[in-house]
Amino acid sequence: VSCEGGCQNGGECISVNGVVKCLCASGWTGSRCQEAICPQGCRNNGACVAPGICSCPAGWVGGACHLAVCKLPCQHGGKCIAPNVCRCRLPYSGLQCTKKRKE
Incomplete structure (x- = not known):
């Protein structure tokens, strides 16, 4: 055959x-x-390159390319939600959540 x-x-x-x-x-x-086959899926334009293994684009890591990378860490409890983008907790703002709003 x-x-x-x-x-x-x-x-x-x-x-x-x-x-x-x-x-x-x-x-x-x-x-x-x-x-x-990547059962977990490859997010953020990642590519499944071997069973269960994603190749992630720049700025993303993790088994499913689901974790964003912020080269400068988010401060004051902020969370990295996209490459080099922080979601800040009040009263902080700015690129790395370093600016404090005045009351």
Whole structure:
């Protein structure tokens, strides 16, 4: 049995009811087992490059590219919500939550 183009990533060429196809190894899908499966999904334009492994664009990290990176840390309890963007807690504001509003 021969699959046109071959099976990738450990896939096996099989014949089922006269139909030749690739039986993919765990974590892989696609007609030739060429697409990795990331059950957690890859957010923020990340790409699934191997089973369960996302390649994240600049400014994002984490298993699903879900954690933003702020090169300068957010201060006073602020949270990094996008690359180099802090969400500040009152009464603070500014790029790194360092400006305190005057009452």
